[in-house]
Amino acid sequence: MLTLNQLDKVYKTGTFGTSDLHAVRQVSLDVQRGEVVSLIGESGSGKSTIGKMVLHLLDSTGGTITFDGRDVTKLGFRARRDYYRKVQGVFQDPFSSFNPIYKVDRTFETLRQSYFPKVSGGEWRSRLEDALAAVTLEPDDILGKYPHQLSGGQLQRLLIARALLLDIELLVADEVISMLDASTRIDVLNLLGELKGRGLGILFVTHDLSLGNYVSDRVVILYKGRVVERGDTSAVFDDPLHPYTRDLLASVPHLDRTWEEVEAEEAERTRRLAGRCLYHEAAAAQGRSLGEEAASAEGSAPGEVPDGVGLVEYAPGHFVGCFRKAAEAPCPAA
């Protein structure tokens, strides 16, 4: 449904925009209907930038974003409005997504004015109740209240209900649970799981691996704007290959194992993969016929491995990139 192909984003920084910050490098991924894809990375990995480019809040510098086969990288004002009927975003801080001066109803009222001016009051009310029921909120508890009277979890579910009113097909959920308390977090996650069951595609942006793992079907691990590993959630979490993915998984505070125990368990894998690069090994073994993505990467001379942003398919559905960490660093196997 949604496909990103070699997406790039360069921010201009410094005085008068004299220097470049390559925030997203050649990112390719796709999201299908009824699927949650997690974008996992630490600060500065470009995960939110990708989410914002999909939502058209930022322009991309290179590459394409296609939605149902249509290129949506450059959309005019009108076309964008149609696009937003199908694609909506929910963000980290539910409190700042609402205007504290108005009752929360206004959020729905503005939506009605801009997208459904012809729908009658009664019809709108019943649609609204359906949407609230879908996010397990009681209309009587919610409507007519001010944002400060509701909890973060309730507000976040309200924003998802607002998105559902538009019959969306894709939801970009950017760190939707990181500001919520543990007891309400899981409700929002379960809601995402339920929406997935109804055929919605979800791009779930997060830095928290245990939460990413809970709902997602596939994960994409980003480091400094580059995809270092991606694949089915269980494949990546059970057999992390890239050094960065392994570091990340070993740093997550687990609830049942201490860091020392995790490190001891991972010692064997670390030893086995030390000083190696599966990407270049696969590349050497296959000669020029790399994975389709790597082969199509631009700027690679014949017989040469592309500039380290491509991925090879290590196991079915499990892709890994060159084992260098930063794009400028040398490959550990070189």
Added chain:
Amino acid sequence: MALSVTDLRVYYRTRRGDVKALDGVTFEVADGEIMGIAGESGCGKTTLGKALIRLDTRMKHVGGTVVLDDDELPLSDDNAMNRHRYREVSLIPQYAMSAMNPTRKIGRMIRDLLSAHSVRYAEVLPELERRLKLVGLETDVLGRYPIELSGGMKQRVVLVLSTLLNPSLLIGDEVTSALDVSSQKAVARALVEFRDHGFVKSMIVITHDISVLFQVADTILVMYAGHLAEKAPARTIISEPLHPYTKMLIGALPKVGDRYEEQQLEGIEGRPPSLLEPPAGCRFRDRCPLAHDKCAEAPPFREVAEGHHVACWAVS
């Protein structure tokens, strides 16, 4: 016993009445113990941390005592507390790393801090450098501005400077929050190392992230709406919690490996009560599946097994 808190009550004065943020809290922290405090937003965990060092103008010490190393802390006497602050009790407040003076180099800032406590910078410098190296920082960070350091580096600088005078008690409020997981791990490990080296005798680590507490803390104290719910060794809290709130809270945390398709976790219905006029009795009553008539009376926080305290009538 490093720290002993007895029936501490701290209220916030507001125009609509007192907010009972800390309502009768009794616990002890042993020498060398790292105690974690967990709880949802608004449960009083930050208030507890602040109360042990400085009450701001809105906070009112209503009752209770705090004894640190056989010495009662004069909580409501701001001037008398100065003698204890930083030397005996040190606090790393929330967002400390963002509160560094951006116009001062790190070294200069530490010099200012020490002179405010009549300590000479040159005397402490060798120890300062040694500790910076211990947490994995180069000594040249002293000549740098805060903006030049990453979040994890700043948080480690904050840790070093708050413990320079070897306080008996360090209170760290959300010291690992807002950091990436790799920096989080480095900071959490530095906390444990500082205790192991004896730079601080005991520690209270406040965070909403229970999995971090499981990694660093010896014991975990769970708070709910200004009351204590449960205190036990970290492993016991995670694997054999007794209080219904702790059980539901731990049950709502997905472990790495839990999948939505295989096993759906459940949140906790409802919200904590308002602390403006909290209901009498157990404050978790409205959300508790085990609530019965007896819960209208506040349950005592009593020891049910060695080192395991619970405030619940349903736990025998």
